[in-house]
Structure formats: C-alpha cells, structure tokens
Amino acid sequence: MQTATARRAAAVPAAAKRPRGRPRKTVDERDDGNRRRKLILGAARLFRRKGFDGTSTRDIAAAAGMQSGSPFYHFESKQALLFAVMEQGMRHAVERQEQAIAAAGMDRLRPPEQLRLLVRNHFEILLGPGSDFIPVMLYEARSITARQHAALSELRSTYEAAWEPVLQALHASGRLKADVKLARLMIFGALNWSVQWFDRRKEASLDDLTQAALSLFIGEKA
Amino acid sequence: MQTATARRAAAVPAAAKRPRGRPRKTVDERDDGNRRRKLILGAARLFRRKGFDGTSTRDIAAAAGMQSGSPFYHFESKQALLFAVMEQGMRHAVERQEQAIAAAGMDRLRPPEQLRLLVRNHFEILLGPGSDFIPVMLYEARSITARQHAALSELRSTYEAAWEPVLQALHASGRLKADVKLARLMIFGALNWSVQWFDRRKEASLDDLTQAALSLFIGEKA
DNA sequence: CCTACCGATCGGTAGG
C-alpha cells in the first residue's frame, strides 16, 4: 500500500511538491534503502540470538515483513547479509568512538581518563541499546570469507588504533605493568566477554563496569 | 575387523586369558564406551571448528568412522551429544584444577602465586592440547536446554569456587582494587577470550600469557 | 518484491 502510494506520488514532478532543497533520490532507491536497512537490523537481532547457522533466511524475511525469497533481491546471499551486519556494526563503532574522542577533547585528558573514556564508550557500543551488530561480528567470524574478514580487520585496526597510544602512555608511566600487546588483547577480552553475562535489567550499570575495569587494569580508584 | 576379532576373543572364558585382576566389562560395553568416546571427541572438534548448527550428525558419524544414523544409537539426539561434550569438558576442567591445587600445595602459597597457579592452569585447559571441549561449552551455550545449562552451572560454580578466596585475599590486601565479583567476571573474560586469538604455533607461550595476566590484574612483575 | 519451485541436506527412525 505504502509503496503504491509512493509510486503515484513520484509521478508528480518533484518541483511541484518540494520547491527547495537538493534533489532527492528516486522512490525506488529510497524504498530499497529502507528495506535493506530493515533486513540488516532484523538479521543482526536474529544472528545474535540464534547464530548465523541457526537463523534461516525465511526468519529474516519474516522479521522484515517480506516473503521468503525476497531478501535475495537485496543481498546476493545469506553470507553477504551477515557481512553487511558486521560491516555496519564496525563502521558505527568507529564513528561513535571518533565522536566520543572529539566531544571529550581527549588529548587534554590524562591517560587514565583517556582509558576510562574508551572503555566506557566500548561498553556502550557493546551493551547499549541496539547493540546486536558487534556481538554478531565478534561471535560469527567463522562464517565469513577470508576476503570479508580482511575488510573487517581494517576497520578493527582503525578502532584499536585509538587505544594504542593510551596504553603505551600508561605503560610508560608504570600504571600498566603488562606487555602492551598482550594487555590490549586481554583488556578487549575482559570487555567483550561482558556480552555473555551482562544483563541490562539488573545489577551493575555501565558506569559500574567501567569503574571495575579501570580498577582492574590500572588500579584506578573511583 | 577389530570388532569381529574382539567378539571371537570374548567367546573364550575370561579366566583362561586373564587370570588376575577384577572382572572386566563385557566386550559390548567396552566397545560402546570406545565408540561413545570417539563420537564425543570428534563432535568436540567439529563443534568447535564449525559450530553446533554448522555441524551435521553425518559429519560427526564420519569422523568416528560410522554410518550416518549410528550416532543415534549412542546418543538420543544431536543436542545430547553437545551436552556430553560440554559436561565432559567441565568435569575434566574441575579435575585438573583440583589436581593442580593439590600438587602445588596451594594453601602454602601466597595469594599472588595462588592466582598465578589458577590462571596458568586455566590457560592450559583452554589452549593446551585437546582443548576443544571448553571452547565449545563457552561458545555454544545457546544450543542447550535450560535444564542442561543448570547442570553445567553447578560444575562451573565448583570450578570458580577455587578462585573466590584467592580474589578475596588479593582484594583485602589491596592488590586487587576492583569489586571482586566484577573482577572475577572480567578476569575470566580476559582469559577465555584468548581462544579467539591465541595461536599455539607462534608468538607468546602460555607462560607469557600467564605473566601478562598477572601483571594486568594485580601489577605482579615477572 | 512476490509466487512457485528446485535440489540438497538435515535430524532422526524402523527394522534388522
């Protein structure tokens, strides 16, 4: 219904209805974008809850209000859809981290507070609202191709690059005693593992988690 | 072939061939035990590499040298086989930890060295030879029933119970600054995550990992 | 994007 209406509206010259602003995309493209996004969102939720192999493309279609064959109009394969989920998740994570760094004026903070900022933001990405994308990326890596994996690794490097100087500085000042490379891997382990046990409805808040992490890694008190 | 030979041997009175020792089980039971173990071992490997949903019971049968329907002679269902993998992994882990504690005379060690012992042993269980069981248990929890999950939780509590007094002591002495409960979750996260990146063939050894973990958590130097 | 469909594969079972 909505589509039919939109199509009819598109027959009217655009200028008659939208005199200002730059030209919009055609209706078809707009719809396609929405449907595509809806598929990705639903797939993220399902992949997280039931795993990639445990989710059928029919499940995903139903979640997006489509018929069983329709996802393949938008994505070449189920695997391509998985990759889209992961890629979008990583792009979003990189973006949010950049924003958090910029908003806090991170270079003015001392290293312990820099780490706090990064950890807190990481928990947000991992456990905050709409946080299915990164867990899928973390736990379904097995199901993508080597080429796709390489593309994601680049985004991951970008994300992790922001942590490196902070950890180096903490190591140099003696606050972080462990080897920096292994410390980074273990820190991400400690944080990423939280998706296994964190329950938004009870117990600790993201602030509590952040504080515990800081205390654990660099003995930083509240 | 082997089976046929064994069956023929069984027709000979046991006393004629084994004059001493307590009576053995019948050949059928012995074989069943071997086949069962072989299925569990192969399933552990496959579940780890391809995931529970990505592994077919035919794969598992082939890995054990059986025909496609035969695993169901030994296990009620694919899920029961998964549970068997997890349960055996946890029982083995609990056993090994108890042995490590006894062998080291842990109560004579000071808390930092107690933690070192537990961490080192945990890495061994997680990353040492034949270490597919625990990763499967950690990453395929989604695919077992609530009842099975409860049974494993008990074993897990037993395993974790050994860590609690150590962490408490470290907290009391100021070495561990973080909240003990959250610290425990994050420590296990840091350790368990290593199955995602650790490569036995290169870089760090299990001793290196242990040292890095100790440095990170309680600032303990080499 | 839907309809209708395909070949392949899956977990599991009966009967021996």
Next chain:
DNA sequence: CCTACCGATCGGTAGG
C-alpha cells in the same frame, strides 16, 4: 551398529 528411508527445512532462483 548399518541400511534405507522419512518429512521438514534450507538457501537460492526464474519469471513475472
């Protein structure tokens, strides 16, 4: 434990 098989489901496609 094998043989032979079942119904269900799966990812994906042609044609509109």
